[in-house]
C-alpha cells in the first residue's frame with residue numbers, strides 16, 4: 060500500500076452537511092458516509108436517508124458465531140460497506156517487500172532502513188507508520204536485520220503482520236480493542252494439526268528473534284497468529300499481494316456462491332457490494348476461497364486455512380448447481396455419461412463416483428488418481444503459450460466434463476491470451492475459439508460465481524472484442540446490426556468493473572470499456588485494439 064495512502068487513511072475527510080452544505084461535524088453513525096452540521100439537520104434528513112443508510116446488522120448464533128444480516132432488500136451493485144484496514148502486512152509466503160508500501164524489493168530498488176535494516180524503497184516508506192512496529196521491535200532486539208536474497212520467498216516476513224498486531228496490543232489499546240473482538244470467536248472451531256504446528260513455529264520465532272518473551276506469552280502470539288490466518292484478505296493492489304484485516308468485513312460469513320462482492324480501493328479500503336438481489340433478513344456472504352475451483356479443493360482449503368467444513372448449497376450439491384464443475388467423463392464404451400460421487404461432504408467414507416447414465420462405479424481413489432495426473436500437467440503447463448493451452452484442452456476432453464474447473468481455469472487464461480497482440484492478427488479459427496470460450500465461461504460464471512465481477516467483467520470484455528472483430532471480417536453492415544449487442548456488453552462490463560481501481564488490470568478494462576461507449580463512431584467503424 061502507498062505510504063501516502065497509508066497516511067490518508069488516518070484522516071477522515073471534512074464533509075459538507077447533507078441538508079445545508081455548510082461544514083459538517085456529525086457523521087451518520089449508521090453508514091458513516093454522510094455528514095451533518097447539526098443534530099437537527101440529521102433528524103430532518105432521516106426520512107430520506109434511512110433508505111440508503113446502513114443496510115446490515117451484525118447478529119450472533121447460539122454458538123456465539125457472528126454473521127451479518129441484510130436489514131433491507133438490496134439490488135445487484137448496491138453499496139453495503141467501505142472500511143479501511145485495521146492492519147496490513149506481508150502475506151505468509153512472500154518474496155521480500157518494502158514494509159512501507161508493500162511493493163516487491165530487490166537489491167537495486169531498495170536500501171536497508173537506517174534504524175532496523177529491513178529493506179525499504181524510499182525515505183517516505185522508511186518513515187511510514189505501518190513500518191513502525193517491526194522497526195521498533197528490531198531496534199529493541201539490538202541487532203539489525205539483513206535480507207540478502209531477493210525474488211524468492213523469505214519465511215522471516217511471516218512474522219510481520221502478527222508482530223504489527225502485537226504492537227497494537229502493547230502500545231495502541233484503542234485500535235487493539237477492534238482486533239481483540241476478532242479473537243473472541245477463536246474458540247468456535249478446532250484448527251488443524253498443520254496450522255497448529257505453523258502457529259507454534261511462528262510464535263516461537265517471534266518471541267525468540269525479537270526477544271519479547273517477557274511481553275507476550277506463547278498463547279498470546281499463537282492466538283494472534285490464528286486470528287490473522289482466519290480474518291486476513293489477500294489484497295492484489297501490489298505485486299506481490301499483501302494481506303489486510305478489516306473489522307466489520309470479518310463478521311461476514313463464507314459461501315461458495317456468495318451474494319456479495321469484495322473490491323479494494325487504491326487506498327487499501329475494502330468495499331462490499333451486493334452481487335445478486337438480496338432480501339431483507341438474508342445472511343450476507345463473501346467467498347474466502349477461489350470460487351473457480353472444484354468442491355473438494357474449496358472445502359479442503361477452507362478446512363485447512365479457516366478451520367471449518369463448508370456446507371453451503373453449492374458444496375451440498377455434487378453437480379454444483381447443475382454445472383458438473385467437478386465431473387469426470389465416463390470411460391465405459393459408448394456411454395456419454397459423467398461420474399460424480401453421491402456427496403462431496405462425507406469426508407469420512409469418501410464415496411465411489413457413479414456414472415449418471417450407465418451407473419458404472421469408480422472408487423474415490425481411482426477418480427483422484429486421474430485428477431491428480433491432470434493437475435500435474437496443469438501445473439507444468441506454460442500458461443503464456445497458446446499452443447500448449449490448446450493441447451491441454453484437447454487432450455483432456457475425453458476425461459473431463461466440458462464444464463470441469465480445470466478447463467475453466469485454462470479457458471480463462473486462453474481467452475485473454477488469444478488476440479493479446481491484436482485480435483485482427485488471429486486466424487478465423489482462433490477468433491471463433493476465443494468467442495466460444497468467452498461465451499462458455501460467461502454462462503458458467505453467471506450460475507456459479509456471479510460475485511466474481513473481475514473475472515466476469517474481463518471475460519465479457521474479451522467477448523466484446525471478439526464479436527467486434529468477427530463482425531468486422533463479415534463486413535460493415537454486420538457491424539451496424541450488432542451495435543446494440545456490443546453496447547449492452549460494454550454496459551455490463553462497466554457496471555461489473557466500476558469499483559476496480561486504475562492500478563489493476565480490471566480497472567484498465569473499465570476505462571477502455573467506457574472509452575468505447577463514449578465513442579460510438581469508433582465502435583461502428585473500427586476494429587478493437589486490445590493493447
Ligand SMILES: C[S@@+](CC[C@H](N)C(=O)[O-])C[C@H]1O[C@@H](n2cnc3c(N)ncnc32)[C@H](O)[C@@H]1O
Pocket residue numbers: 123124125126241244247248289290309310311312313314365366367368369370371
Ligand atoms: C472471518 S470469521 C467470520 C466471523 C466469525 N463467525 C465470528 O464470530 O467472529 C471466519 C470464521 O467464521 C466461521 N464461518 C464463516 N463462514 C462459515 C460457514 N459458511 N460455515 C461454517 N463456519 C463459518 C468459521 O469458524 C471461520 O473460521
